[in-house]
Amino acid sequence: QKEVEQDPGPLSVPEGAIVSLNCTYSNSAFQYFMWYRQYSRKGPELLMYTYSSGNKEDGRFTAQVDKSSKYISLFIRDSQPSDSATYLCAMSAYDGGATNKLIFGTGTLLAVQP
Amino acid sequence: ETGVTQSPTHLIKTRGQQVTLRCSSQSGHNTVSWYQQALGQGPQFIFQYYREEENGRGNFPPRFSGLQFPNYSSELNVNALELDDSALYLCASSTRHGQETQYFGPGTRLLVL
Numbered sequence: 001q002k003e004v005e006q007d008p009g010p011l012s013v014p015e016g017a018i019v020s021l022n023c024t025y026s027n028s029a030f031q032y033f034m035w036y037r038q039y040s041r042k043g044p045e046l047l048m049y050t051y052s053s054g055n056k057e058d059g060r061f062t063a064q065v066d067k068s069s070k071y072i073s074l075f076i077r078d079s080q081p082s083d084s085a086t087y088l089c090a091m092s093a094y095d096g097g098a099t100n101k102l103i104f105g106t107g108t109l110l111a112v113q114p
Numbered sequence: 115e116t117g118v119t120q121s122p123t124h125l126i127k128t129r130g131q132q133v134t135l136r137c138s139s140q141s142g143h144n145t146v147s148w149y150q151q152a153l154g155q156g157p158q159f160i161f162q163y164y165r166e167e168e169n170g171r172g173n174f175p176p177r178f179s180g181l182q183f184p185n186y187s188s189e190l191n192v193n194a195l196e197l198d199d200s201a202l203y204l205c206a207s208s209t210r211h212g213q214e215t216q217y218f219g220p221g222t223r224l225l226v227l
Contacts, residue, residue: 032214043218088156099170100213104156
């Protein structure tokens with residue numbers, strides 16, 4: 001079993017829809033939870049990160065972490081065609097010590113249709 | 115502020131050859147991590163460099179090695195290339211005490227024939 005599971009999609013939605021992207025994980029030591037956006041043939045771009053449980057909002061994006069269920073989500077409101085990309089969740093057990101090794105999901109491919 | 119840069123953008127090698135990939139970290143960042151991203155997969159941690167020393171390694175064989183220079187730039191070297199080494203190689207930079215936010219470069223796409 002992988003430490004981080006993510007539905008690869010593809011997920012196709014019409015412009016303006018609310019998008020929900022999710023990951024589950026098995027390692028209860030994970031404390032930092034990140035979402036990256038990766039356009040085709042580009043490097044991942046950090047969208048949001050959350051420490052421990054709770055919600056975090058940034059513009060049209062909301063990240064939620066439920067550590068009791070080992071489940072994280074990214075919501076995109078008013079989705080735009082420019083949001084079409086692969087969304088990667090990442091997490092780590094980083095405790096402020098030596099090395100923060102990110103563990104990634106496989107990514108979900110999102111297509112927003114105009 | 116300059117972002118993370120990598121060179122070359124693309125590379126084609128044959129099995130058994132050696133390759134060197136380069137990364138310049140974002141301004142103000144002193145820690146560089148390298149990741150391998152196979153097609154259709156998420157990035158996998160190779161190793162991290164801080165103060166010119168390897169500081170943490172993932173499940174990769176010793177033929178994957180690296181360097182960090184005094185200006186914090188870094189190299190990834192892969193010896194005895196195998197077909198399965200074909201992937202996008204990403205470097206990410208951060209500050210030592212801000213590793214929760216790692217910023218990635220555009221990657222080097224390596225094809226091994």
